[in-house]
Amino acid sequence: MISPLDIRIGFFLAVRQIKRASLWTTGLIVFVMVLTFLNLVVVSGILVGLIQGAVDATRTSYTSDVTISSLPDKAYIENSTNIIALLDTIPGIAHYTPRYREGGTVESNYKDRKDTDKPNIASGQIVGIDPNKEDAITHLSEHVVEGSYLNASDYDQVLVGHYLLKQYLPIETPAFTTLEHVGIGTKIRLRVGGVIHEVTVKGIVKTKVDEISMSVFMVDSQLKNMIGRGDNNVDEIAIEAKPGINPTQIRDTLNMYGVNQVAKVQTFEDAQPKFLKDMIKTFATLGAMLSSIGLVVAAITIFIVIFINAVTRRKYIGILKGIGIHGHVIEISYVFQSMFYAIIGSVIGLLFVYLVLVPYFAANPIDFPFSDGILVAPIGETFFRVGLLVLSTLISGYIPARMIVRKNTLDSILGRN
Amino acid sequence: MIEVKQLKRSFKDGDRQIDVLKGIDFKAESGEFIAIMGRSGAGKSTLLYQISLLDYPTSGEIIIDNMPTQDMHAEARTNFRLTHFGYVFQDYALLPELTALDNVVLPLLMQGIEKAKAYKRATETLMIVGLEHRLNNIPSKMSGGEQQRVSIARGIVHHPKILFADEPTANLDNESSEVVMKLFQQLNKEGQTIIMVTHEPEYAKLADKVVKIDDGKILSITKN
Numbered sequence: 001m002i003s004p005l006d007i008r009i010g011f012f013l014a015v016r017q018i019k020r021a022s023l024w025t026t027g028l029i030v031f032v033m034v035l036t037f038l039n040l041v042v043v044s045g046i047l048v049g050l051i052q053g054a055v056d057a058t059r060t061s062y063t064s065d066v067t068i069s070s071l072p073d074k075a076y077i078e079n080s081t082n083i084i085a086l087l088d089t090i091p092g093i094a095h096y097t098p099r100y101r102e103g104g105t106v107e108s109n110y111k112d113r114k115d116t117d118k119p120n121i122a123s124g125q126i127v128g129i130d131p132n133k134e135d136a137i138t139h140l141s142e143h144v145v146e147g148s149y150l151n152a153s154d155y156d157q158v159l160v161g162h163y164l165l166k167q168y169l170p171i172e173t174p175a176f177t178t179l180e181h182v183g184i185g186t187k188i189r190l191r192v193g194g195v196i197h198e199v200t201v202k203g204i205v206k207t208k209v210d211e212i213s214m215s216v217f218m219v220d221s222q223l224k225n226m227i228g229r230g231d232n233n234v235d236e237i238a239i240e241a242k243p244g245i246n247p248t249q250i251r252d253t254l255n256m257y258g259v260n261q262v263a264k265v266q267t268f269e270d271a272q273p274k275f276l277k278d279m280i281k282t283f284a285t286l287g288a289m290l291s292s293i294g295l296v297v298a299a300i301t302i303f304i305v306i307f308i309n310a311v312t313r314r315k316y317i318g319i320l321k322g323i324g325i326h327g328h329v330i331e332i333s334y335v336f337q338s339m340f341y342a343i344i345g346s347v348i349g350l351l352f353v354y355l356v357l358v359p360y361f362a363a364n365p366i367d368f369p370f371s372d373g374i375l376v377a378p379i380g381e382t383f384f385r386v387g388l389l390v391l392s393t394l395i396s397g398y399i400p401a402r403m404i405v406r407k408n409t410l411d412s413i414l415g416r417n
Numbered sequence: 418m419i420e421v422k423q424l425k426r427s428f429k430d431g432d433r434q435i436d437v438l439k440g441i442d443f444k445a446e447s448g449e450f451i452a453i454m455g456r457s458g459a460g461k462s463t464l465l466y467q468i469s470l471l472d473y474p475t476s477g478e479i480i481i482d483n484m485p486t487q488d489m490h491a492e493a494r495t496n497f498r499l500t501h502f503g504y505v506f507q508d509y510a511l512l513p514e515l516t517a518l519d520n521v522v523l524p525l526l527m528q529g530i531e532k533a534k535a536y537k538r539a540t541e542t543l544m545i546v547g548l549e550h551r552l553n554n555i556p557s558k559m560s561g562g563e564q565q566r567v568s569i570a571r572g573i574v575h576h577p578k579i580l581f582a583d584e585p586t587a588n589l590d591n592e593s594s595e596v597v598m599k600l601f602q603q604l605n606k607e608g609q610t611i612i613m614v615t616h617e618p619e620y621a622k623l624a625d626k627v628v629k630i631d632d633g634k635i636l637s638i639t640k641n
Contacts (some may be wrong), residue, residue, distance in 0.1 A: 005529050012526065020555070250589075282594035319510040320472055321569065323497020325490065325527055410472045414509070 002328055009325065010332025017333065018340055022202040026341075032301050033345020033389070034352070039294030040385040041353055044287020045375045049361070051279045054208065054371035059268040060160075061209045064097075064137050064238040066245035067271055068254070068263045077263040080233040084255075087237070090253055092245035095136045098234040100128035100223045104192040106164060106216055108179040111187070122164045122179050125215040128223025137240045140205065143212065147184035147203030155222050157202040158190070161213040165204065192214065195226045202355050208371050295388060299396040302338050307400035310334065314404055320410025329407040331398060338397025350386070353377055418610065419468060419579070420447040424477035426463050426633075437463045439633035440477070445612060445626075447578070450605040452624035453614045460633045462583055462613045468612065469502055469581040470494045482578070499527055504573030505582040509564040511556040516565045517543060518552040521534070524575045542574040546600060562593025569600055573609065580604065582613040586620060598623055 104126040131150040141149035162168035166178040247267040365372030426438040447519040466472040523533035546566040584592035
């Protein structure tokens, strides 16, 4: 039975052994622990971060915290004006932006082409926005890479998503075509429903959010007229919560007022496609599998280190037992040493992850084609991994110590086998 | 205090059995200083290891303070060694990463004595062996004689009933050996029971009783 006294003496022995240990050896073991910790946290963190980067970008650039959209069987949000009026009264809302959204096509070479030429048409979403309100929430103007952002009075002018332009997305398949030779000032033709309207490209927006990059943006009042939406009913409303306000609160408040009867009210999490959630889970599992290899390496490292230490100190272990120190006290001392290596390694790893890597990747995301990858390291999960590392090293430290401590006391003192 | 009856210890060497102790009968009283002598391989150290409960005899009885020890399990033997015995080994057997003071304080801490009291007593014991200036030195920074004195301090700090010494002067020069033996005499005068293995007759003469063994048997027991 292990008593508090045994633990105290075990600690006493461990501290002295660590203090007198070679600095290089200790440093090397701690370095292995740091690498293992980083492997545990960073590998899965980056994999999950690839998808999380896309999710975050969709939230900041498109859905914001809460979205109201039309019910599946409705063409638009009914009673939009009442809902918009309601939004002005809810205290947790910082900004909102109503949007008109219709599927349509964009044509570029209609002026020059001969009757026998194939029309250059791309399909996309035509989105009507209030440029000021939109920019307050999604900062759309920051994604304009050519030309300039829309003003509220910019009639017959549009922003074109870069996925619709061949110079940005040089892919052409029968199912997906892009516009050729379209730049700032180029006239293009929009077709929404049965209405065709000529507009000028004022700017090109480039993001990794498909809903933006596959869209053509124009001033809402003009699109409203084009699609004949005289009742002011919009297709979607993105809502930004004030800092510290949980989006679910806003969703629940809207539902309390019955908005969910006429529209779909979703937080950014609710609106996340299931395949994205599944991808995050899959990547997390993949990361955990890769990380577990690191965990095994760390466990073996500690096992070898403690085994060699215990074997070379077998005589002293025998002496300790000889003078009356219980075997489990000696085992505890080795467990403490293993804990020391694991905890120091984890602490250094934690500091490195949260003070260096997370801020670094937030400021310099990894440029993947479909997202700006960040490092996802939730505190709870990270500490779970620290626990795993400490636990595995404890076991790896205990087993070799136990193997040596179990040997006959006199044989250990005399160095007999 | 210690009674040894028909103590035998054999070792296996392949198919061969080597009988190192062949039925030892022996008694030690409280406060005695006993020297065990014999030529190399006679079995003197093996005898010491049996009666100090560091090893398990093949057969026979060891009774300490009227308590039979043959049925004691390992943990009880460890406890018994901690509370009843002190040890001085030929090669000092100090823990290299511990200072002189930490080496000496260890048996006290293990007995649950309060830290401050334990360190006070350990310091006083190191003063007794003349090492008050070496309290915080690690063994590798001390001479052989000093290390053996630390070992003696560790052996007596918890006031054991018996101090076992296995050739304590074997690795020391004459001067250091004299110091160690004087310490043993002083401790014995103060009532410490000492059982010492030695091959040096001049140090055996300092004991109250000399037990000579050869070929695993007691040849003679003489009083000085």
